[in-house]
Amino acid sequence: MLKIEHLNAGYGDLQVLWDINLEIRSGEVVALIGSNGAGKSTLLWTLSGLLKPMSGSIIFAGQSIGGVSPDRIVSLGLTQVPQGRRLFAGLTVKENLLQGAYSRSDKADVAQDLDFVLELFPRLRERLNQPAGSLSGGEQQMCAVGRGFMARPKLLMLDEVSLGLAPIVVDAIYEAIGKVRARGMTVLIVEQDVQIALEQADRGYVLDVGSLIMSGAATDMLANPKIRAAYLGI
Ligand SMILES: Nc1ncnc2c1ncn2[C@@H]1O[C@H](COP(=O)(O)OP(=O)(O)OP(=O)(O)O)[C@@H](O)[C@H]1O
Ligand SMILES: [Mg+2]
Numbered sequence: 001m002l003k004i005e006h007l008n009a010g011y012g013d014l015q016v017l018w019d020i021n022l023e024i025r026s027g028e029v030v031a032l033i034g035s036n037g038a039g040k041s042t043l044l045w046t047l048s049g050l051l052k053p054m055s056g057s058i059i060f061a062g063q064s065i066g067g068v069s070p071d072r073i074v075s076l077g078l079t080q081v082p083q084g085r086r087l088f089a090g091l092t093v094k095e096n097l098l099q100g101a102y103s104r105s106d107k108a109d110v111a112q113d114l115d116f117v118l119e120l121f122p123r124l125r126e127r128l129n130q131p132a133g134s135l136s137g138g139e140q141q142m143c144a145v146g147r148g149f150m151a152r153p154k155l156l157m158l159d160e161v162s163l164g165l166a167p168i169v170v171d172a173i174y175e176a177i178g179k180v181r182a183r184g185m186t187v188l189i190v191e192q193d194v195q196i197a198l199e200q201a202d203r204g205y206v207l208d209v210g211s212l213i214m215s216g217a218a219t220d221m222l223a224n225p226k227i228r229a230a231y232l233g234i
Pocket of ligand 2: 041
């Protein structure tokens with residue numbers, strides 16, 4: 001579904017990502033882990049078309065998307081739930097959720113998907129007509145993830161959805177991710193919380209100062225002493 005080869009990217013002259021090679025197959029959940037500043041978000045921004053690659057190729061659903069406009073990439077089926085949520089604080093929860101579906105032409109199914117999202121996150125149903133800015137942090141994250149689902153993407157990329165949230169909220173969000181996965185959505189999870197990410201994922205990649213230094217089955221990575229020492233502190 002997604003194949004990245006020899007990707008180099010960054011900001012202006014500042015190169016952040018070095019020779020990235022990564023593949024995601026249809027139906028997989030893949031975790032990308034790495035410390036602060038490793039370049040995880042930079043990779044997602046590049047995949048979303050918000051940053052132009054310096055070189056290398058990104059093939060998504062059979063098409064080259066390196067440097068393609070963000071709108072076009074969303075319409076091809078690649079959606080990012082950005083780090084820090086980025087909701088429209090003044091719009092209602094419902095308006096934010098529907099905003100996720102803006103590029104869809106199957107409007108009849110949108111109402112059904114809204115219902116599905118509200119079943120996943122009943123707390124959002126109770127707050128549908130409230131401004132998103134008035135929600136708690138956990139509710140805002142549910143809204144951001146729900147908005148990502150509303151795009152009904154082929155590949156959903158989640159950037160640090162667990163950051164700063166209570167365990168019960170994290171559980172609710174990851175349970176929802178499990179349910180969309182069961183519907184056939186492919187998911188890329190970016191997390192600093194290595195344990196949570198690898199427990200959900202089939203495979204993982206480790207990004208370290210802009211380079212991928214390890215990849216493998218998630219269960220192997222969780223058992224790997226180097227990963228445990230470096231990222232789990234055990
Ligand atoms: N807009 C920007 N302009 C210049 N440099 C940037 C910009 N955004 C990020 N960087 C730099 O790129 C590097 C990678 O940052 P990035 O946000 O991709 O890391 P990350 O792995 O997502 O970290 P975190 O876990 O803290 O979110 C950092 O050195 C950062 O300072
Ligand atoms: Mg980040």
